[in-house]
Amino acid sequence: AQSVTQLGSHVSVSEGALVLLRCNYSSSVPPYLFWYVQYPNQGLQLLLKYTSAATLVKGINGFEAEFKKSETSFHLTKPSAHMSDAAEYFCAVSNQGAQKLVFGQGTRLTINP
């Protein structure tokens, strides 16, 4: 079985500060990993995904994530937060044998002016 743990249900940073959202996964087979963002009253939008190519993945809106197999982690970062980054962020895992996404509980990101 696969699972995802997102450390911190709420993260608050100042505008211009580093954003770090943590994600750890559990999978018995090589995983595919995803970060999605959800703005209020909207569906989920893909930020980036890891599919066993480069371990450092760059996504939209200046976000990136690094796959670390030894740490079973896929943390999301952005060097400088913008007010428009305020949203809920979900880490998810799937694998070659399963189509469904297994999501973490989500992290709500607040940006302070």
Place this chain on the structure above:
Amino acid sequence: GAGVSQSPSNKVTEKGKDVELRCDPISGHTALYWYRQSLGQGLEFLIYFQGNSAPDKSGLPSDRFSAERTGGSVSTLTIQRTQQEDSAVYLCASSLAVGVGQETQYFGPGTRLLVL
């Protein structure tokens, strides 16, 4: 191009009534997924379609829940005899299915269901 669309956007119903939720996937996407998002349970997988067949319906919480897909396109999720615990946002997603799990799933805006 058009994204995944869902209707209705909001649905209020009384306990015990049946509801139908509709999903229109992106044109050409053969895979379609239903998820449920609730405060207590987070985002949960319900069912997955490849074409008109459902290889994985393991996430359906009870036999009150069913889904179908016709013509390899539109899908309907039906909840019979709704209960208050069915209140949630029901999200639909679609993808180009290549059977390896790495395809990006594109999500619709969801249907917010409230059972009184």
